[in-house]
Amino acid sequence: MKFKAIHLVAAALVTAGGLSGAALAGEVKLPKTMAWTAYNTGTTGYNQSVAIGKALKDKYGVTLRVVPGKNDISRLTPVKAGKVDYSANGIATFFGSEGVFQFADPNWGPMPIRMVMSASGSSNLGVGVAADVGIKTFADLKGKRVAWVRGGDALNVGAEAMLACGGLTWDDVEKVEFPGFGASWDGTVNDQVDAAFASTMSGFTKKLEASPRGIFWPPTPHGDAKCWDGISKKAPYFVPNTGTRGTGLSKENPHEGARYPYPILMTLDGQDAGEVYSLARALVEEYDSYSAAEPAAKGWALDKQIFQWVVPYHEGAIAYFKEIGKWSDDAQAHNDKLVARQKVLAQAWAGMDKGLESDAFKAKWMEVRAAALDKAGFDPIWR
Numbered sequence: 001m002k003f004k005a006i007h008l009v010a011a012a013l014v015t016a017g018g019l020s021g022a023a024l025a026g027e028v029k030l031p032k033t034m035a036w037t038a039y040n041t042g043t044t045g046y047n048q049s050v051a052i053g054k055a056l057k058d059k060y061g062v063t064l065r066v067v068p069g070k071n072d073i074s075r076l077t078p079v080k081a082g083k084v085d086y087s088a089n090g091i092a093t094f095f096g097s098e099g100v101f102q103f104a105d106p107n108w109g110p111m112p113i114r115m116v117m118s119a120s121g122s123s124n125l126g127v128g129v130a131a132d133v134g135i136k137t138f139a140d141l142k143g144k145r146v147a148w149v150r151g152g153d154a155l156n157v158g159a160e161a162m163l164a165c166g167g168l169t170w171d172d173v174e175k176v177e178f179p180g181f182g183a184s185w186d187g188t189v190n191d192q193v194d195a196a197f198a199s200t201m202s203g204f205t206k207k208l209e210a211s212p213r214g215i216f217w218p219p220t221p222h223g224d225a226k227c228w229d230g231i232s233k234k235a236p237y238f239v240p241n242t243g244t245r246g247t248g249l250s251k252e253n254p255h256e257g258a259r260y261p262y263p264i265l266m267t268l269d270g271q272d273a274g275e276v277y278s279l280a281r282a283l284v285e286e287y288d289s290y291s292a293a294e295p296a297a298k299g300w301a302l303d304k305q306i307f308q309w310v311v312p313y314h315e316g317a318i319a320y321f322k323e324i325g326k327w328s329d330d331a332q333a334h335n336d337k338l339v340a341r342q343k344v345l346a347q348a349w350a351g352m353d354k355g356l357e358s359d360a361f362k363a364k365w366m367e368v369r370a371a372a373l374d375k376a377g378f379d380p381i382w383r
Helices: 044-060 072-080 092-098 153-165 181-189 203-210 225-234 273-285 287-293 295-300 315-323 329-350 358-376
Strands: 033-038 063-068 086-089 113-118 125-130 145-149 174-178 195-199 239-243 255-259 264-268
Touching: 033 044, 033 072, 044 063, 044 086, 044 273, 044 287, 044 295, 072 086, 072 092, 072 264, 086 092, 092 113, 092 153, 092 329, 113 273, 113 295, 113 315, 125 153, 125 203, 125 255, 145 153, 145 181, 153 195, 153 225, 174 181, 181 195, 181 203, 195 203, 264 273, 273 287, 273 315, 287 295, 315 329, 329 358
Parallel strands: 033 063, 033 086, 145 174, 145 195
Antiparallel strands: 086 264, 113 264, 125 195, 239 255
């Protein structure tokens, strides 16, 4: 089935004003020194960035400085401040674009974020359950103990989306709070909880697999429209994926599940279009080099790019994709809607009283945000 990543209804289409491929076509021209933020050292996002940096150095003489950040705020602060131009980021790319969760703050708000490219690998993201509970579908989690991580917005929204696949909400399960991601999985091993959200590649999931409890990943059947409608309404950034890498997964034992791109190479709308064109082109043309050095980087392949996702692409990247015949009229119309959505959010944010106390500000912003998006014909997703 053709899955739409987000339900968007625009009041009117914005005329595409992007640069043409012909206007930017030519050799790759990148500055001799570049910098982008990434996840902490040792993570796959950091390692992929380093591999890309080596490829850029070998081919174009570019020195890429990869700046590790321990959380979403530390990765995006240098981008917001103009100290670095890019971030190899996670789903905070979307949260920052929407101005929600940690970005529903007077110092942040919705940002004009643009994608360059992203990686979609062979692992999945989902809720892993202790095999000894006998769970086979997400509907079976009713009444069971599910981990909720304090401050873990991406984890908790992901878990909520998987519950929605089974027609459940947090009210249908026993929510067990943990102070962090690792603690939630230790709790699963120690029989304090029955299910928790993670990547199938997470080392914590291997601990559960090796324990007497064992591990099972309930599927999100790709042909189940009701399941995917539930997921999309809670977290429209998930896309169907057949996972073959991770705990308990292989080509012989694939998982019919979900994921979203990671890392997501993002910048802001004002970044030089010629530079973004060159960066996108370099990532495509040097793919063999950096993917050979770092196997996890195979997710950057051109055929794995999702051109109709939840964050708009930068005009420079679009120009390159047009040049090589990969950008369609449908992709442009979708991108225009996403840009129009960001403009609605920016206008709503401009009218906010930034002097309100933190909790009061967040509550008011979410109310104002939802009203503005509703009025413009967009789904607020979160209220």
